[in-house]
Amino acid sequence: MKYYIIAGEASGDLHGSNLMKALQNEDRNADFRFWGGDLMQSVGGTLVKHYKERQFMGFAEVILNLRKILGLIKFCKSDIDQYKPDVIIFIDNSGFNLRIAKWAKELDYKTHYYISPQVWASRAGRVEKIKRDIDAMYVILPFEKEFYDTYGYEVNFVGHPLIDAISDREQVDEMMFRKDNNLSEKPIIALLPGSRKQEITKMLGVMLSLVDDFTDYQFVIAGAPSQDFSFYKTFIKQDNVAFISNKTYDLLSVSTAALVTSGTATLETALFKVPQVVCYKANAISYQIAKRIITLKYISLVNLIMDREVVTELIQGDLNKKRLKKELITILDENERIKFFIDYYDLEKKLGGKGASENAARLIFQNIQDQKETK
Incomplete structure (x- = not known):
């Protein structure tokens, strides 16, 4: 069968690649x-557009890039029509995917969605769509x-793909990992500032402001595959900072603590x-809009799933050096770590x-x- 899959960022590329492997077995x-990234491309098939070409975070950024986004939507529809898939599989990325889904359904394409849009967080009216x-x-x-x-609306709970992605990976030899990446013997504090330039710009400077206050630790930036080191380099002013690209799981497996931008990385x-x-810190306009439409008590997946505060969330103005330092000291305390x-x-x-x-x-x-057999 012919599968047309649309994923929109690094996490979608990961989950899309694993779904493709599983579909090959079926x-x-x-x-x-x-539409995806390097991981999906490694499985096989034809990559139409890389997710790097359409990474826009927040309402303001979407508006500023609206012409480009509309052009991509138009191109996607045309590409689907030429390919004529048996099924279109959407992965997260609701702003783009739900527009394509409306058009596709009207033309009687089969539409399946893997990893739901976060309609439970805001604009629940989208459920009807x-x-x-x-x-x-x-x-x-x-x-x-x-x-x-x-x-x-009856949906299928299939479990979380991160369980597979993490449990199936090769175990890391910590000594070799440190040697290969020129890391010291100090305990590691991982910095995960996100994957988009807007996120990194807002987050990384605040995270790095703590480096000189924690000299007994090695700070390591987890570089996203979508960004070059040259971009991160502009934020690094201290010596006790290392950079490792596209090895976030390996880094987390040897880390003592982490400062993490809200998103899949928290889970x-x-x-x-x-x-x-x-x-979490966003463009001021985007944040004010989000405040008015998001109805959740928490922003991190960890707290949302547990339905209580397990991890501290520093949002917008609360994300400053004083608060971040205080919370980092807390999570380095052995009694707190047991919790x-x-x-x-x-x-x-x-x-x-x-x-x-x-x-x-x-x-x-x-x-x-089943649908083919009933025709």
């Missing part, structure tokens, strides 16, 4: 055409199924059992076991097969 004749335009939804957070149930850090402080480990294990139980990609692939393939 369907020996699987043919892929996709999802019910109208999406044939099948596969969710990865346990509370999402309950959320959709309240709207009379990844928790699954590696690393105590963390969650950081983190207990909470993190409970979190992992809530996410279910392994096999999210396989579960989703099996359901997608079977669904399309």
Whole structure:
């Protein structure tokens, strides 16, 4: 069968690549055409557009790049029409994907969604559009199924793909990792400032402001695959700072603590059992708009899944050197760290076991097969 997959950022590329591998196991004749990244491209098929070409964060950034976004939407529709897939699979990235889904459904394409848009966080009215335009939804957070149930929309909880991505990776030899990356023997504090330039610009300077106050630790920046070192270099003013690109999981596996930009990385850090402080600062206009439409008590996935404050969230004005230093001191305290480990294990139980990609692939393939047989 022919699969057209649309993913929009580094995490979507990771989950998309694992879904593609699982689909290949279900369907020996699987043919892929996709919007994604290097990981999806390594599986096979045709990469149409790399996610690096359309990374826009926040309302203001979207408005400023609206002409480019509309051009990409138009191109995507044309490309789908030429390819004529058996199914279109959307991965997160709601702003772009829901526009394509509306058009695709009107033309009777089969529309499946893997990793739900965060409609539970804001603009819940989008659920009606999802019910109208999406044939099948596969969710990865346990509370999402309950959320959709309240709207009379039946979805499939398949488990979280990060469980697979983390448990299936090769174990890291810490001594070799330190040697290969020119790291000292000091305990490591990982800095995860996000993957988009806007995020990194807002977050990294504040994170690095702590370096001279924690000289007994080695600070290491986790570089995103979408950004070059030359961009990060402009923020680094101290000697006790290292940079490692595209090895975030390896870095987390040997880290003592982490300062993490809100997003998927907060959950990844928790699954590696690393105590963390969650950081978030946006464009002032985007933040004011978000404040008015987001209805959640928390912004980090860790706290949302646990439905209580497990990790401290420093948002906008609270993300400053004084507060960040105080919270970092706290998570380095041994008694506090024990609480983190207990909470993190409970979190992992809530996410279910392994096999999210396989579960989703099996359901997608079977669904399309059944529809073909009933025609």
